[in-house]
Amino acid sequence: MSKDDKQEKPTKYIFVTGGVVSSLGKGLAAASLGTLLEYRGLKVVLQKFDPYLNVDPGTMSPFQHGEVYVLDDGAETDLDLGHYERFTSGNLTKNNNLTSGQVYEMVLEQERRGDYLGATVQVIPHVTDEIKNRIYNVAKEQKPDIIITEIGGTIGDIEGLPFLEAMRQFALENGKDNVLFIHVTLLPFLAAAGELKTKPTQQSVAKLQSLGIQPDIIICRTEHEIEDDMRHKISMFCNVAQHAVIQARDMEHSIYELPLELRKERLDRIACDSLRLTTPTPDLTPWENFVQRIISPSHKVKIAVVGKYIELQDAYKSIYEALTHAGAYLDCGLEIQRVDAEDIEKHGAEAYLSGVGGILIPGGFGDRGIEGKIEAARFARETKLPYFGICLGMQIATIEYARHVCCFEGANSQEFDEKAEHLVICLLEDQKEVDKKGGSMRLGTWVTDIKPDTRTYDLYQSATITERHRHRYEVNPVYKERLEQGDLIISGASPDGTLAEIIEIADHPFFVAVQFHPEFLSKPNHPHPLFRGFVQAVLDSSELPLR
Ligand code: GLN
DSSP states (O other), X not given: OOTTTSOOOOOEEEEEEEOSSSOSOHHHHHHHHHHHXXXXXXXXXXXXXXXXXXXXXXXXXXXXXXXXXEOTTOOEEOTHHHHHHHHSSOOOOGGGEEEHHHHHHHHHHXXXXXXXXXXXXXXXXXXXXXXXXXXXXXXXXXXXXXEEEEEOSOTTOGGGHHHHHHHHHHHHHHOGGGEEEXXXXXXXXXXXXXXXXXXHHHHHHHHHHHTTOOOSEEEEEESSOOOHHHHHHHHHHHTOOGGGEEEEEOOSSOGGGHHHHHHHTTHHHHHHHHTTOOOOOOOOHHHHHHHHHHHSOSEEEEEEEEESSTTOSSTTHHHHHHHHHHHHHTTEEEEEEEEEHHHHHHHOHHHHHTTOSEEEEOOOOSSTTHHHHHHHHHHHHHHTOOEEEETHHHHHHHHHHHHHTSOOTTOEETTTOTTOSOEEEEEOGGGTTOOOOTTOSEEEEEEEEEOTTSHHHHHHOSSEEXXXXXXXXXXXXXXXXXXXXXXXXXXXXXXXXXXXXXXXXXXXXXXXXXXXXXXXXXXXXBOOHHHHHHHHHHHHHHOOOOO
């Protein structure tokens, strides 16, 4: 058979829906299945459909949405895409996150162009076609063996209906052997009755069935082991094979245990059988070793993350994950102390930071808590505590250095005080004309040249790097020379030399700050070099006793 005669294997499709309550960990379940299928030798691509009307989450506050995850191509996406990229080798694009806002934007643009001339434009077929097209396009462009599509929201949400209808049609078009539905649900434990309850699961599955979708696998989030009789009951009421009723207990130590737990439940095997895929048994040893180092590390350190959304689980998600990857690599457990920058403003840096081994200041917008962060950076510089600044964390470090080392009194960022005498951080040149808020920052991958003989070079071992960005402000070029007069070095810059991308302080155990977001490129068994360098510096200077 010639190469041209060879039939391409059809892409298989898995849809993941959620029932009963939100925050069930659907994204993690989808990502974990992705891990297992990849370990079976399949090329897996994950994507997320979000039913809300925003075009993308870039304009939402962390209170609404948690972290905004940025891709290479500059797409501002849902944080689940972070799980997808971390749990698989995938490098995703803007096509891997679709919102209702984007769907309606496309449909209305086509309507105005006259593409539907003569027709009434409707949810079925125009909106549903657009949704299906996205899946077909990703299959065509990225050519995976399997696409796992997670549908955001909970079954029963009005805005999710067009997506579910599109899924139903998609299954019909592609046939049973090529499409699999997984429903993630909750089995609440009623303490008074002393038992797990299946009724909410039954009801949410009934709702799915009423929309023409029959789940093939049910993943039950549960705090307690589910016995065979309960699996049998769910199987009977939900019309799902008993072996396809799968439990997902809360992970004791780390989210990275989930692929291993789901493997025990044979989720990957059931999915492959149902999709008629013959694949080898996965050898998960590298993943198991990674998890083992998280669970029982040989060393321990304490790191403070100073931010203004510290109480939110998800606001700095990728940062916590990148720290975990670095910790696992160095066989070092991390105790993270989350410090509210406003508390430092009230009570001083020492009260919150004196016992920690290192300080990380993440990205952010707006002036709340800024002075507290500046105090934290000063504390790190003066007491020689390892400091790692990310995006806003670099701008903070620059302001602090300008104020207290260069003696530029009242130095500030244009973002916080337009009238400050020394605007050491100013709006990027090409942001000056921008008046729209959505998708208009300096976004995505940009190249940075690294200065030789710097700590940064030492860590990257490379003269050029690419990293993901999301910002509007930069170190003011007018101040660069004056800032570099002491021991501050601009160790990374844009290839044309205009934009400071990385700063470091020479006479310090570790003081590195970057204008980009290295946390988006860290993977479980490949920690980002800067995170690895930071955790190593903390470990070198302040290891804690294990217990
Ligand atoms: N607010 C700053 C800017 O827009 C920092 C952005 C960030 O930390 N992502 O430049």
